[in-house]
Amino acid sequence: MKAFVIGLNHNTADLDVREKFAFNGPKLEQGLMAFREVPEVEEAIILSTCNRVELYANVTDIEKASEAIKIFLSDFHSINRASLDKSIYIYDDINAVRHIFRVASSLDSMVVGEPQILGQMKDSFELALSKKTTGFLLNKLMKKALSVAKRVRTETRIAENAVSISFAAVELAKKIFTDLSTKVFMLLGAGEMAELAARHLIGNGVKEVLVSNRTHERACDLAKEFNGRPVKFDDFIHEMARTDIVICSTGAPHYILAKGQMQKVLKERKQRQVFIIDISVPRNIDPEINDLDNVYLYNVDDLQGVVDSNKFGRQREAAKAEKIVEEELETFQKWLLSLDSVPTIVALREKAEEIKNEELDKLFSKIQGIDEKEREAIEYMATALMNKLMHSPTAALKDSSEDKDTLVAIIRKLYGINGEKLEKK
Template sequence: MYIMVVGLNYRSAPVEIRERFALQESQLEEALSKLRASGALHEVVLVSTCNRTEIYAVAQDRQLGEDTIHGFLSKLSGVPRESFVPHLYQYGENAAIRHLFRVTAGLDSMVLGETQILGQVRTGFLLSQEIGATGTVFNNLFKRSVTVAKRAHNETKIGENAVSVSYAAVELAKKIFESLDHKTVLVIGAGKMSELTAKHLNANGATRVLVVNRTYQRAKELADKFNGKALDMNSLDLALKEADIVVSSTGADGYVVTKAHVQATMKTRRHRPLFLIDIAVPRDLDPEMSKVDNVFLYDIDDLEGVIAVNMKERAKEAEKVEGIIAEEMIAFRQWQNEQNAKPLIMKLRETAMAQQAQLVQNLINKVPGLTEKDVHTVNKLTSAMVNQMIHGPIKHVKEMAAEKEAEMYLEVFARIFDLDLDVSVEQQDAKGGRKDADQQGPSNSGSEGGQGISLETAAAAKESAPKVQSIGLGEGVVTKIAVTKQLEQTRQEEAPAAARTLGLRGRWGTH
């Protein structure tokens, strides 16, 4: 099975392209049904936001999976493939997993470290799960992606530094006041930026909101959103006396609030601190007022300076998040490899217990005088003996399934125990990721024959022996494993390059 993602986002496609592929939440279920109807995708999750449309899938065949998704996107948008495919990114296996983890952690967002995308990914996953579009792989992978995001925000400071004007204003206000609880916010003008800033201040404890605007009706509409109070411009001086925080964004020519206004206000306020945020361009607030004691004035450039510093801090924290992602990728691959070992373990148990049952039956046939109690005792003892004997191999095959060369180890394990089972384990590298098919070139080995054990083979066997000592089997078996490994390597080297390349295309993904 091949894990993949095909998508486009704000970096890969302009808005006029992205909007053609955007889906409303109400459309997701029908879209998922269409994707599943092709039969090429075993598991599907669709994530669609204003900045991205992504289709995550588990497919039997990479090329068929990509072709199915391209066809779906073409029908969805009405855009021919050749027009949008250049804007797509297509990742497979480790690259797809890493992309998902970076998305949920906010590392792939326009605003680094934002948390909204986590909810959007979770919504897409839960819908797919609800309608049966996910299975064992995605149920584990997407739950792990939520864990990545939670770890990122709990173990790092990726979300603690404000990177928007409105949040930067809140951060500055918190530095001036010990707490924003019960503080009064005065909004001068009724612009969207002022409204957003007031909203964040209000959410952080500034519960009383006053709105002053030239048009009283517009002031009332904005004040009602916060259960606040609307005033006309003639009441500005009165409002300044009551306010703790002032947010101003009007289209006025000249200063709406001057230094003289503030000086008079501060006398009546008994010098209570006054925090002013000037978001207007040109400015609403006289910069000279910053010279007045206990007056803290910030304009749009000041806020953007704070944002720039905070972005650098978030970028530092992002490096720590990348480390978390690497850890969780290893954990997922280990889990996936353990799943690959389960059929072998089940087959080993079945084979061992079948042999135990046959031995007990042979004993009953040879000693007909055994009582039911005798048979029960023999059965219990031999079952315990068999379980004890296979305990070590089962433990070690689980460990081998998490190793870099898991496919080879599991194949050898099946041969040693004569398990008639097709081991179709995807070769994996939990630490470094899978190799790209374009990077994995055909081998031009000079080996001849391959059936005899040469000096080189014996040396390789000796060198390989320590890698398999941990299996807990005898020295002769260890040597057999090492020799088998060398024979298998020789066989692969002598395989026709074209056939090997074809096999790789179905196994490896582009990164």
């Protein structure tokens, strides 16, 4: 029984690769059921967002399982193995647990502290629960991950970071333009952070909202949500001439706006100021555009720099959050260890011993006038009784190789031994 993570994120794969791996809409449920059917996989969860696709499992043999899951992934999405191997990361056991804790706490996000990931994680877990693809380990693990995330959220100011970045973007817009309510805003692409910033900006009141996306449907959906107008992705440069503020996060692996194009746009709009926020990783807007007059180009790191210099130490908060993750990891690890048979045997025997001693003390305090010999005989009998009773469960725990986890769980339940008690000792 081991936790296992396989996945890819904004750091390891470009958007078009991530899109190929994505489990969108009905594919999520199908994928989840199929994933659960993979031999070696005992429990299964799939998390699929704009920035990451991750599969969580409970497996026995790491080697076999990772091979089986890779085959499943490449078959399910019809992706060749080479491109799969290039983009994915794998974590097992305690590292898998750490990774899941970090993802839930938004420490692994493109913008640290970005709030949406927690909800997305909850949704994936709930789907898995309703489809009954999880069990003992992942249930505990996911619940713990969500509680770790909550702890990070309440005990550190990491969540302020993402909000601060949106806030900084709006503040900057206000220092570039006199009146935002006369300005046209365009959201290029999507992604958690971009949408968060867009929402913040629109909340401050802009004249018009344009939405463009490589997937035009998505643009239409978002446009509806923002009360805006969808723009065909091929036309976005054309619309730039009347756009004052752009938030860009298309995830394209190359620049979608070059310096020369921007110069033309500026000419067309008679050099009126433009504020561009490029949230994409890798960058989508040629950074040299910032050298042009009347264009102010900020990327996430720039905004982060603004936030860091102004508000609070993000690194300090992130370090605090990492510490919380490590603390929680330790308790989880203890729990995991407790599931092993040896500590269970020890715990079982300790418990029996404890009961035996308690009962003997009670007995000896009630009856008086027995000599040492009689006393020894009674003690001997109690020990023998205990040993006989303990023999078969101990033996079963010792030589069970199959279904060991289940057995451990059952015995713990039957004898009322739980992990938390063990930890305290």
